[in-house]
Amino acid sequence: YPRLKLRGRVDSIQSGSGARFSLLPPENATGNYVKVVQRVPVKIVFTEPLPREYKLGPGMSVVPKVRVR
Numbered sequence: 021y022p023r024l025k026l027r028g029r030v031d032s033i034q035s036g037s038g039a040r041f042s043l044l045p046p047e048n049a050t051g052n053y054v055k056v057v058q059r060v061p062v063k064i065v066f067t068e069p070l071p072r073e074y075k076l077g078p079g080m081s082v083v084p085k086v087r088v089r
Contacts, residue, residue, distance in 0.1 A: 021074055027067050030086070034061040 064084070070076065 024071075024074060026070065028064040029067060031063040031065045033063075 062084075064082075
């Protein structure tokens, strides 16, 4: 849903990223640059009802805009 905009609030943020705490961290013994994607799980609670035609589920990705008060 690339054009869908929803409002919500951050409920919780997990303390560690997947790259740092994985069982097998990336090995960079050759000296080559390795880009490591870090994902931080965040729970967002919607403050407005979701339109009926859209279905959301766990594991879906978003591009959030966060405003700090």
